[in-house]
Amino acid sequence: MRIARFSAGDEVGFGLVDTDDGGNRFVSRLKGHPLLGQIQLTGERAKLEDVRLLSPVLPTKxxxxxxxxxxxxxxxxxxxxxxxxxxxxxxxxxxxxxxxxxxxxxxxxxxxxxxxxxxxxxxxxxxxxxxxxxxxxxxxxxxxxxxxxxxxxxxxxxxxxxxxxxxxxxxxxxxxxxxxxxxxxxxxxxxxxxxxxxxxxxxxxxxxxxxxxxxxxxxxxxxxxxxxxxxxxxxxxxxxxxxxxxxxxxxxxxxxxxxxxxxxx
The missing domain is CATH 3.90.850.10 (Fumarylacetoacetase-like, C-terminal domain)
Known part of the structure; x- marks a missing residue:
């Protein structure tokens, strides 16, 4: 899996990045934080080009x-x-x-x-x-x-x-x-x-x-x-x-x- 952290509008979250048969890339929003619980999809999906990718994690160090x-x-x-x-x-x-x-x-x-x-x-x-x-x-x-x-x-x-x-x-x-x-x-x-x-x-x-x-x-x-x-x-x-x-x-x-x-x- 490819897990991205992204912003869309005023919201920041995590999502799974995938590609369809036509080569278009999408990000499917996840519930919560993937490092702190099970990975669950919310059902929301957006084109990757329509969101802003952020650093994938905010490490303590x-x-x-x-x-x-x-x-x-x-x-x-x-x-x-x-x-x-x-x-x-x-x-x-x-x-x-x-x-x-x-x-x-x-x-x-x-x-x-x-x-x-x-x-x-x-x-x-x-x-x-x-x-x-x-x-x-x-x-x-x-x-x-x-x-x-x-x-x-x-x-x-x-x-x-x-x-x-x-x-x-x-x-x-x-x-x-x-x-x-x-x-x-x-x-x-x-x-x-x-x-x-x-x-x-x-x-x-x-x-x-x-x-x-x-x-x-x-x-x-x-x-x-x-x-x-x-x-x-x-x-x-x-x-x-x-x-x-x-x-x-x-x-x-x-x-x-x-x-x-x-x-x-």
């Missing part, structure tokens, strides 16, 4: 993994150092989360802002100290993420909170795909384009630490709540974007996430 693709570690060695035996973990605040087609604001404090396309894991139940073999029981599904980064601040600060935590620096969307197994999610093509030009093109099979290991590791020291998101790291090819450009991150079998870089008025 976004847990991010750094240095999880070997070629990316190499290209960033001067800024972040070499590889590590254990996953590198940092957090983005929930205030950084935006949805599909929402603007990403280029902060006045920075002179270089980079895209980082990633596969995002959505947690489906409260959990901690999850063994790797049980991770399948706590993953609700997957979405697409962009770990937008003020690269110059990351380099000067020597830690990543400010560089990664600006408002709008965590686009998520377009929906949650619940139909992938851990094995399937471990081999998906991921691309990032800027104004149509391919900048990143890799596979989640290249991750140093796989999804079961990442969820087990993170949950070993923090409790994960329904709707929390783990960004699994970005492949090689990161680079800057300028005001006015469009970033599109696509993950095979999930969807595309596009956001435009703008300045604040």
């Amino acid at each position: 976004v847990v991010c993994i750094g240095k999880n693709y070997a070629e990316h570690v190499a290209e960033m060695a001067d800024i972040t150092g070499g590889s590590t035996a254990e996953p590198v973990v940092f957090l983005k605040p929930s205030s950084a989360v935006v949805g599909p087609n929402d603007p990403v604001f280029y902060p006045a404090l920075s002179s270089r802002v980079d895209y980082e396309g990633e596969l995002a894991v959505v947690i489906g139940r409260l959990c901690r100290e999850v063994p790797a073999e049980r991770v399948k029981d706590v993953v609700f599904g997957y979405t697409v993420g962009n770990d937008v980064t003020a690269r110059d601040l990351q380099q000067t600060d020597k830690q990543w909170t400010r560089a990664k935590g600006f408002d709008s620096f965590c686009p998520l969307g377009p929906w949650i795909e619940t139909g992938l197994s851990l094995e399937e999610a471990a081999d998906l093509r991921i691309t990032t384009t800027v104004d149509g030009e391919v900048r990143q093109d890799a596979s989640t099979a290249q991750m140093i630490h796989g999804i079961p290991e990442l969820v087990a590791y993170v949950s070993s020291f923090m409790t994960l709540l329904p709707g929390d998101v783990i960004l699994t790291g970005t492949p090689a090819g990161v680079g800057p974007v300028e005001v006015g450009q469009h970033m599109t991150v696509a993950v095979e079998r999930i969807g595309e996430l596009t956001n435009r870089v703008v300045t604040r008025d």
